[in-house]
Amino acid sequence: MHRVLLPFEFAEPTTVRGALALIDGEKTRALAGGVDLVLRMRLRQVLPEKVVSLQKLPHLDYVRADDLGLAFGALASLRQLEASRAVREGWPLLAEAIGSIGSVQVKVQGTGVGNLCVGTPASDVAPALYALGARVRLTGLADEREIPIEEFFLDVGKTAVRPHELVTEIVVPRPPAGSGAAFMKLAKTSEDIAKVNVAVMVSVGDGAYADVSIALGSVAPTPLRAVEAESLLRMAPVGEAAGVGNPAGAAAANRVSPALEATGNPVSPGLEAAAQAAAQAAVPISDVRSTASYRKEMVRVLVKDALARATARALAGRSDVQAPGGVS
Amino acid sequence: MTKQIAAFTVNGAEREAIIEPHMLLIDVLRDQFALTGTKYACGTGDCGACTVLLDGKPSLSCLILAVTAIGKSILTIEGLAEGPELHPLQQSFVDEGAIQCGFCTPGMILSAKSLLDENPDPSLDEIRHALAGNLCRCTGYVAIFNAVQAAAAAMKTDSTGTEARP
Structure with missing residues (x-):
């Protein structure tokens, strides 16, 4: 970590056209909030010759x-x-x-x-x-x-x-009516980046999964969709798959931090199979945060929990989340 | 653009500094304006010690180019007290023992101020969320949450005029 940034040219265009003209390649970086760029410039991982701030571009904060x-x-x-x-x-x-x-x-x-x-x-x-x-x-x-x-x-x-x-x-x-979704993440602390994160959305109709999307983060060179896992669940009956009807399943909709303990409900074969398929889709690395095999196993656990939670939310018709702290 | 004389609005006053684009806001505040209440610690956006309010919003001055703060209103911890009279948040941090080493305190108080400006009557959970980006290694946070609640109560009394503060 360096205390001081190395010098660079700076521009603050006021039109998108002006910005586009200036952003000409590898040696030029666009600055929006700067949380990542300024940090990486201090780490000297990125050494731009020119920084083009986008902050003065009008009408883009909508x-x-x-x-x-x-x-x-x-x-x-x-x-x-x-x-x-x-x-x-x-x-x-x-x-x-x-x-x-x-x-x-x-x-x-x-x-x-x-x-x-x-x-x-x-x-x-x-x-x-x-x-x-x-x-x-x-x-x-x-x-x-x-x-x-x-x-x-x-x-x-x-x-x-x-x-x-x-x-x-x-x-x-806009998500279809009758859908429910859940995001879950495993990280060292709430300030650190994810070891594994998953986002799922399910639509339920006539007791079956009409549609399912399962996305994984931090377990491949890019985020990815677990396509196999999705097709395993599509058209599968919901009750069996989600273990709905048992109280633990319903409670899962409102848990605050069920990352590792929401699996108190009896393992439901449909979700388990989809979760295993999702784990197969992951190609994680081992690094300072986790080993590859742990990440793969956690994909299975988080996908299963997220699917159970999303399903419970879809069935409960609950689609809002609470306001973040401090926002009235 | 290289070296320029830039005008900043700091704690309600116009201040000028000679800056270059690669200078960070925290360095201009500390080294050029001698506002050393703003602390430098992790340098990576994790600890919140360098927090200042930019146009009222808690912002990490160690990850902000000074040049992008021109024209915005900057509030540092030095801008809170009115003469010898501490801001209710500062007073409650003292009263509740929410300060030990004090290094996180400026950032902590400014994050809390931003919260109370938006939401004068926050729940404990809302206080926790609002301070999630400020780390304290001394007090264990309980005293800090108490202090924010106490300040919220004191400021409400103020605004109803029963214990008016200028």
């Missing part, structure tokens, strides 16, 4: 919701998203994922888009957006394009953003 979906701009802070009533009511999975980040300061400074643009598979925001089927809108000098979030993450620290291009907006469809 969070908007309508019948079709949610859209938020490049400068919407994590705190704004977490505190947004529309997000808490309509996309509680996203609010829950952001709520797992402990520090208010980090959420005040950090942006949702910046969190994605870091390109880390340990992002808490990314699995939620994978499970919700979000799309990323990129603006270039000549054109705009919109890609599914799965195509945005390419490798550790590598995203689909090209030179002279910025992520200007994230678009998230």
Whole structure:
């Protein structure tokens, strides 16, 4: 850790076009909240010749919701998203994922888009957006394009953003009626990044899973969807799969921190099989936070618990999450 | 843009400093304005000791380029007391024994102030969430939560005018 940053050129454009013209490649970095960029500049992991602040770009700090979906701009802070009533009511999975980040300061400074643009598979925001089927809108000098979030993450620290291009907006469809979702994470402390995180969303209709999405973070070079696990559950009957009807299953909807103890309910074969398939999809590394085999095993546990919780929420018709502390 | 004379609004006053783009806000506050109440500790955004309020929001001055704070209102711990009279939060931290070594206190109090400005009557859980980004290694937090609750009560009394404070 270095106390002092090495010098760089600095620009603060006031139009998106102006910013795009300046962001010309590897040696140039875009600065949104700076939580990650300034830290990595101090660690001397990133030594840009030019830093282009996006903070003066107008009208990009919006969070908007309508019948079709949610859209938020490049400068919407994590705190704004977490505190947004529309997000808490309509996309509680996203609010829950952001709520797992402990520090208010980090959420005040950090942006949702910046969190994605870091390109880390340990992002808490990314699995939620994978499970919700979000799309990323990129603006270039000549054109705009919109890609599914799965195509945005390419490798550790590598995203689909090209030179002279910025992520200007994230678009998230509204979850179907009768759906429930859950985000769960295992980390050393609430300030540390995830060892494993999972986001799941299920839609239930006529006693069966109409749709299932399961996203995993921190267990591969990019976040990923556990596609096999999803197809195992799709059309499977809910009661059997979720062990619904036993009190522990219903209680799981409201547990505060069931990460490791929500499995008090008898193992339900459907969820267990899906959880095992999800663990198979994970290709984690061993590092200072965990071994690869532990991460794989925790994918199984967290996916099973998250599915049970999401199912219970879908059945209870409960789709909101509480306001974060301090937001009235 | 390289070296420039920049005007900052710090604790309600206009202050000028010669800055370069790579300077961090904490260094300008401490070294150029001699506002050493803002503490430097982890440098990675984990501990919250460097917290200041930027336009009222708790922000990590060790991860902010000073140049991006131009034009924003900066509040440091030095801006809280009015002359010899401590802010209710400062007073309650003293009264409740919420200070031991004191290193986390400026950041802790500023995070608490931001909370009370938004939500004058927070629950214990809301206080915990609001202070989650500020680490204390001495007091074990209980005294700190008590102090924030006491300050909230004192400030409510103030605003109803029964014990008016200028």
